[in-house]
Amino acid sequence: MAKMELAGMMLEVDEHGFMQETDRWNQDVARAYGALEGVNELTEEHWAALNYLRSYYLENGICPMIRRLIKETGFPLKKLYDLFPEGPANSACKWAGVPKSTGCV
Amino acid sequence: MAKNKPLKLTDISREVEDRLADIDIEELIPLPPPYDKNGGLPGITQLSDDQKQRLVNNLDGFSALALPKPKNKEEEDKYVRQFEAGLKKLLRKGDNWTFLQPLLLSLEHCVRCQTCSEACPVYIASGRQEIYRPTYRAEIFRRLINKYAKPGGKWLAKLKGADIELNWATISRLFELAYRCNLCRRCSQHCPIGVDNGLITRELRKLFSQELGWAPKELHEKGTVLQLQVGSPTGLRPNVAKDNLEFLDEDFTESLGIKVETVWDKKDADVLLLHSAGDILSFPESVIGFAIICDAAGISWTLSSEIPGYEGVNYGVFYDDVQLARVATRHVQIARKLGVKKIVMGECGHEHKALATVADRLLIGDLNIPRESFMTFFENIVFSGKIKFDPTKNDFPVTLHDPCNVVRNLGIVEPQRRILRYLCPQFREMTPHGVDNYCCGGGGGLAVMSDVNINDFKAAVAGRMKFKQILEAFSDHPGPEVKKYLCAPCLNCKLQLRVIWDYYGVQEKSGIYFGGLAELIVNAMADLKKPFINWGEM
Amino acid sequence: MTGFFWHFFIYIILFLFLVIMAYRILSILRMPVHLRWELAPVLHDKERYRYGGSYLEEYEWWGKERHKSYLPVIAYMAGEILLMKGVWKNNRSLWPFSFTLHYGIYLVIISVILHFINAMFIVSGTPAAVMDVFRGIAAVIGIVGYIIGSIGAVGLMFKRYLDRNYRAYSSFSAYFKLIFLAAIFISGIIAWVSSVNYATEMSVFTRDLFTLDSGITATGALAAHIIITSVFVLYLPFTDMVHFITKFFTYHSVRWDDEPQDEKMVKKLRDLIAQPLTWSGPHVKSDRGNSWGDMVQKENGKE
Numbered sequence: 023m024a025k026m027e028l029a030g031m032m033l034e035v036d037e038h039g040f041m042q043e044t045d046r047w048n049q050d051v052a053r054a055y056g057a058l059e060g061v062n063e064l065t066e067e068h069w070a071a072l073n074y075l076r077s078y079y080l081e082n083g084i085c086p087m088i089r090r091l092i093k094e095t096g097f098p099l100k101k102l103y104d105l106f107p108e109g110p111a112n113s114a115c116k117w118a119g120v121p122k123s124t125g126c127v
Numbered sequence: 128m129a130k131n132k133p134l135k136l137t138d139i140s141r142e143v144e145d146r147l148a149d150i151d152i153e154e155l156i157p158l159p160p161p162y163d164k165n166g167g168l169p170g171i172t173q174l175s176d177d178q179k180q181r182l183v184n185n186l187d188g189f190s191a192l193a194l195p196k197p198k199n200k201e202e203e204d205k206y207v208r209q210f211e212a213g214l215k216k217l218l219r220k221g222d223n224w225t226f227l228q229p230l231l232l233s234l235e236h237c238v239r240c241q242t243c244s245e246a247c248p249v250y251i252a253s254g255r256q257e258i259y260r261p262t263y264r265a266e267i268f269r270r271l272i273n274k275y276a277k278p279g280g281k282w283l284a285k286l287k288g289a290d291i292e293l294n295w296a297t298i299s300r301l302f303e304l305a306y307r308c309n310l311c312r313r314c315s316q317h318c319p320i321g322v323d324n325g326l327i328t329r330e331l332r333k334l335f336s337q338e339l340g341w342a343p344k345e346l347h348e349k350g351t352v353l354q355l356q357v358g359s360p361t362g363l364r365p366n367v368a369k370d371n372l373e374f375l376d377e378d379f380t381e382s383l384g385i386k387v388e389t390v391w392d393k394k395d396a397d398v399l400l401l402h403s404a405g406d407i408l409s410f411p412e413s414v415i416g417f418a419i420i421c422d423a424a425g426i427s428w429t430l431s432s433e434i435p436g437y438e439g440v441n442y443g444v445f446y447d448d449v450q451l452a453r454v455a456t457r458h459v460q461i462a463r464k465l466g467v468k469k470i471v472m473g474e475c476g477h478e479h480k481a482l483a484t485v486a487d488r489l490l491i492g493d494l495n496i497p498r499e500s501f502m503t504f505f506e507n508i509v510f511s512g513k514i515k516f517d518p519t520k521n522d523f524p525v526t527l528h529d530p531c532n533v534v535r536n537l538g539i540v541e542p543q544r545r546i547l548r549y550l551c552p553q554f555r556e557m558t559p560h561g562v563d564n565y566c567c568g569g570g571g572g573l574a575v576m577s578d579v580n581i582n583d584f585k586a587a588v589a590g591r592m593k594f595k596q597i598l599e600a601f602s603d604h605p606g607p608e609v610k611k612y613l614c615a616p617c618l619n620c621k622l623q624l625r626v627i628w629d630y631y632g633v634q635e636k637s638g639i640y641f642g643g644l645a646e647l648i649v650n651a652m653a654d655l656k657k658p659f660i661n662w663g664e665m
Numbered sequence: 666m667t668g669f670f671w672h673f674f675i676y677i678i679l680f681l682f683l684v685i686m687a688y689r690i691l692s693i694l695r696m697p698v699h700l701r702w703e704l705a706p707v708l709h710d711k712e713r714y715r716y717g718g719s720y721l722e723e724y725e726w727w728g729k730e731r732h733k734s735y736l737p738v739i740a741y742m743a744g745e746i747l748l749m750k751g752v753w754k755n756n757r758s759l760w761p762f763s764f765t766l767h768y769g770i771y772l773v774i775i776s777v778i779l780h781f782i783n784a785m786f787i788v789s790g791t792p793a794a795v796m797d798v799f800r801g802i803a804a805v806i807g808i809v810g811y812i813i814g815s816i817g818a819v820g821l822m823f824k825r826y827l828d829r830n831y832r833a834y835s836s837f838s839a840y841f842k843l844i845f846l847a848a849i850f851i852s853g854i855i856a857w858v859s860s861v862n863y864a865t866e867m868s869v870f871t872r873d874l875f876t877l878d879s880g881i882t883a884t885g886a887l888a889a890h891i892i893i894t895s896v897f898v899l900y901l902p903f904t905d906m907v908h909f910i911t912k913f914f915t916y917h918s919v920r921w922d923d924e925p926q927d928e929k930m931v932k933k934l935r936d937l938i939a940q941p942l943t944w945s946g947p948h949v950k951s952d953r954g955n956s957w958g959d960m961v962q963k964e965n966g967k968e
Binding site: 133134135136209212213216219220221222224225226227228229231232233235236237238239240241242244245246257262266286287288289312315316317318319320321322323326336337338339340347351352355356434447448449450452453456457469483484485486487488489491492495497499500502503504506507534535536537538539540541542561562 | 693696697698699700701702703704705706707710713716717718719720721722723724725726727745749751752755756759763829830831832833834835836837838839905906907908911912914915916918919920923925926930931934935937938940941942943944945946947948949957960961962965966967
Binding site: 024036037038082083084087088089090093122123124125126127 | 177178181190193344345349350353354357359360361362363364367370371374375378403404405407408409411440574575577578579618619622
């Protein structure tokens with residue numbers, strides 16, 4: 023298993039840097055992920071998306087559909103790509119500390 | 128290693144950590160502009176230093192499996208012994224009755240005429256890299272079986288000059304190499320003797336999985352295992368699936384101005400629709416499209432919310448007979464419990480192959496519930512006169528990608544074409560097509576595999592032939608100003624296309640959008656006020 | 666060499682050849698029913714075979730009658746056997762050698778049959794004029810077979826050695842087969858050239874073989890040719906060259922086997938499913954003595 027140091031913690035991650043122990047996530051981890059992708063400050067809009075993603079994941083064991091994310095946050099897809107450079111699945115989910123989605127999604 | 132030095136079969140056993148090939152993007156077959164050299168070629172992600180330290184990396188610079196390096200020689204030897212035991216089990220009637228006859232026929236009759244090589248899109252697109260040649264992996268496997276699993280094999284291997292050493296290097300390279308093939312079986316079609324290298328590759332994967340417990344995480348641990356436990360490899364649980372569709376029903380009802388309603392667990396319905404859960408999550412237009420078509424045609428249909436009745440995928444087809452049997456059995460048990468007349472398989476190729484043919488001889492007795500392809504199901508509806516169509520609504524360039532598992536493997540070729548010729552005035556075929564098609568590059572489970580840097584292999588190498596023929600099919604409108612539709616009626620193919628699209632920026636550069644068949648049918652419905660295909664606008 | 670050596674030698678070889686071939690074919694036939702693994706185009710599907718379609722294109726196919734036609738199957742097989750169409754279409758640079766090698770073999774077999782017919786003529790006292798015609802044909806077919814067969818076998822040897830697409834895949838045994846085949850054809854040419862009347866000699870030899878005549882004789886180049894050919898006949902069943910028969914099974918038992926389960930098959934399948942499996946992968950759970958059936962029904966992966 024790969025390891026990665028983020029926000030002063032040693033985290034278990036997959037080969038794409040997604041956290042494997044979602045319980046250890048905190049806001050600093052999200053900021054540190056953002057910084058790695060060149061987003062040095064997380065705005066309220068970032069947090070709106072991240073908080074929704076994370077709470078949805080914790081409740082349902084899966085990331086929300088893009089359509090849902092768009093509807094809940096009110097951000098169109100383009101906006102989500104502006105906020106998260108690699109897009110909702112590859113950046114937002116990662117920053118929110120949830121595992122990478124696999125299996126035909 | 129030096130690129131031009133010819134590779135020998137015995138190189139697979141070289142007990143050093145060097146790779147057998149380095150893939151250079153400049154050596155791949157060229158693509159039409161703007162994806163040629165002048166357009167600036169996207170690169171191939173190399174493994175990080177940390178990954179190189181941890182992971183086996185001795186084949187081609189790609190890692191699909193993130194196989195950790197063994198701790199010591201004992202561990203290596205243990206795996207080698209297990210592999211040897213597995214070779215023997217493949218030849219045993221009790222352990223491998225499922226494919227014994229096809230396997231032996233393919234192992235014993237290849238005359239090494241190499242006719243299959245030129246049929247393989249991976250081999251050709253790679254600039255003819257020896258390791259990807261269909262016979263490279265197959266001939267090594269054949270020689271290993273002959274040497275280690277047959278009486279007198281070691282002695283005969285020396286005598287025949289076909290001696291390959293089984294060691295850690297051999298099996299670790301073979302494991303990765305087994306996942307550089309799309310199992311599309313184009314090579315098998317070209318074999319004058321009838322030898323099937325796709326089958327041999329799958330048997331190799333099966334040995335790894337059934338004997339060593341080695342399989343790609345996305346196919347096994349997070350694939351079939353998760354599907355049998357929680358319902359879907361995506362992690363989608365029954366209540367979440369229902370909740371998502373409720374959301375989608377509302378969303379589409381609102382945006383289309385017609386009532387969309389998903390039916391769940393309806394006893395004694397005529398039809399159980401078996402979609403892939405990934406369509407619900409990533410391509411919901413497909414699932415909603417089915418609902419609209421069925422309702423408009425007055426079909427009595429239902430979805431199932433029982434584990435795994437809303438998830439039609441069966442990754443067992445790619446790597447494991449046991450998991451294949453478990454998933455297929457659960458699917459039909461659910462249909463039997465609901466009392467439906469038939470299962471209609473949704474837009475997923477390997478689901479088709481699993482349920483229509485491969486598992487046909489496992490689903491015996493009262494498990495033998497009729498199973499039908501959505502292609503014939505739709506054809507019947509479209510030409511029944513129950514729905515009014517206005518083909519001018521689909522007046523944009525459309526081409527069709529043939530999913531190998533539906534077309535080459537099942538011979539379902541024309542129904543989808545009759546629909547497209549009727550509903551899409553600008554329908555054109557790509558070359559070659561039908562049973563001679565090229566795989567999207569995501570076949571054989573690759574579409575769901577995304578570990579380390581394998582997506583770059585899928586986009587740059589495996590999907591290259593497909594991408595080339597798609598571009599050529601639309602060469603009359605190469606630019607983004609004309610919106611074009613690639614009909615790819617298979618979730619795995621769509622997932623692979625998404626990887627290609629992201630890698631090259633196809634939507635922006637060429638204006639090609641992809642989706643399924645249901646979307647085109649709904650888009651052409653005369654009574655629908657608003658367009659159903661939204662060209663990526665959300 | 667004369668006398669019973671020949672009878673002994675050739676009949677034993679023919680006997681062994683038949684026994685080994687029968688064993689190989691029987692072992693294929695006796696293999697268990699396998700899971701379906703068909704591949705389009707399935708040529709017995711009437712009409713639809715033209716574009717590779719199958720009965721699964723039929724709406725609710727299970728309620729429809731199936732229409733099979735064996736004409737396209739026969740046409741396909743004929744194209745393969747007589748013209749090597751697959752190789753012509755997909756591997757043109759190999760075709761000239763493959764074609765000549767195969768035709769060399771076909772013609773030699775035909776000439777053997779003609780010698781046999783001539784032997785019968787001799788026994789039955791057929792007029793010389795008729796025999797002369799047959800002998801003439803046999804002689805011509807024989808030498809043409811030897812010559813093109815040599816071209817094919819030697820050509821393939823060079824192709825294997827010189828072409829980078831083949832070299833790495835050509836084991837010693839691959840060359841050995843070709844050397845063996847070339848030896849048959851070349852020894853045939855030598856025997857033909859060094860004999861005053863090759864066809865007559867062969868016909869008489871065949872007659873003596875057939876009538877168990879102790880006066881049977883063949884010497885020099887002809888003897889060498891007959892011995893090489895006979896030993897090859899013994900060697901053939903141990904190699905991939907049995908594809909001349911087994912190709913039938915790769916096509917009919919796998920590629921074109923699109924039979925849905927029927928009662929007879931289900932009976933066999935029940936026995937197969939009752940077998941235990943011994944695979945060691947942890948998910949198989951074979952340590953619990955599971956049969957295939959248990960593994961799906963009880964250990965179905967729910968936990």
